[in-house]
Amino acid sequence: MRQRLTPKPDPVGHPASGSRLWNVPNGLTMLRLVLVIPFGILLFGYGDQAGARAAAAIIFALASLTDYFDGALARKHNLVTTFGKIADPLADKALTGVALVGLSYLGDLPWWVTIVILAREIGVTILRFWVIRHGVIAASRGGKAKTATQIVAILLYLMPLTGFLATFRIWVMGLALVLAIVTGIDYLIRALKVRQRARLDSGQPRQ
Template sequence: MPGAAGVGAVSGAGEGSGAPGGPGAAGVSGVGEGSGAAAASGAARAPGGSGDGGVSGGTGGSGGSGSPGTARGGKIAAAAVNQASVWNVANLLTMLRLLLVPGFVALMLADGGYDPAWRSLAWAAFAIAMITDLFDGHLARTYNLVTDFGKIADPIADKAIMGAALICLSGLGDLPWWVTAVILGRELGITLLRFLVIRYGVIPASRGGKLKTLTQGVAVGMYVLALTGWLATLRFWVMAVAVVLTVVTGLDYVKQAIVLRRRGIAERRAALEESQG
């Protein structure tokens, strides 16, 4: 009986055996194998059938797996796709933010750290870092550009630019050290907490957490600039709001982590009792 036409995925390799099939559309490597049904990663391809849209457009046999050369070609193509995906626009923005950290510190401390011109340039570097932070995660999720590198590098870049700004400001005497300790302690503590409870689930980012991040960025940016008069007073109150949000959202994350852990332990215990019963 003729098999159905299959559509190739990334590796374009279907599996199985059986009767002749119809035409199949190959994926990236365009490799089909002779069965009427396609496997998860590829397309079915009958003997004598034709494949469209594939890079290599290879033909399949009439049963079993394909030739070693065909299998190796599919794996090489898939590996190349995975490797190239690391160099996407979202990861490039994250790398840019990491590279901005030493540049920001150099600008911030240039000429003793109190020159308005250098501080303005430091503010520009900080603002670019904050803007890229808003876009890289959105781009990665929207266009399916999420990678292991991005998962690790993105939070590191976020903490690095914020930590560098806070430490520089406190070192220059513009911001009390206790403010820096509260903000950085909260950020590092919540990051560690997420890793500790990840076996039970993921603590989602809350609206309060996003508002906290925005307020922190605005407050720190205002302190980076050499502001005077009423603007200097305004930045004090914006920073006060940022500190309050930092503490409140941190406590909320701790509460979520406790609930998540208790629920996870209860579910595991119930599953164990069910399996033993």
């Protein structure tokens, strides 16, 4: 009689299951990745047209909403997976990256702002994979605040604003930039702690 094998738990403490990979939260994450394509086409190809910019803003807003709902549903229904914890931030970075590069390409946002934010995002992604064998670092409150501020700033830049609102969006983007730098440093510190803890648990000396 064959012995049934119990699936090993995943790193976040939930039982591993093939059905867990394809669930609603992960589906929303994949939808966000798909929406990056029409968003990029509208922004890069027709970004000088008001109608296309409005459509791009709507797609960006919808894609950003999926970021909220996939996390909320995953936590509420105990559907948090390692795949989701990795794919979700990657989808966020793809959407944000296309938006920032597109806005700089159109001359609406200074290139140095885009470069600093994207350098932070790429750095965090590298750190995420650097520690993935030892644990998954969940987003901090500061990281969530950074994401929310960044979304608002990008939406404001996608809109044809003038006067006070045009100045206001500069301040919002400035805040998003500061939060990106601060939370990037915080993520680096937490990643180093995870690696150090893993070395201590394995009996290796500190480096």
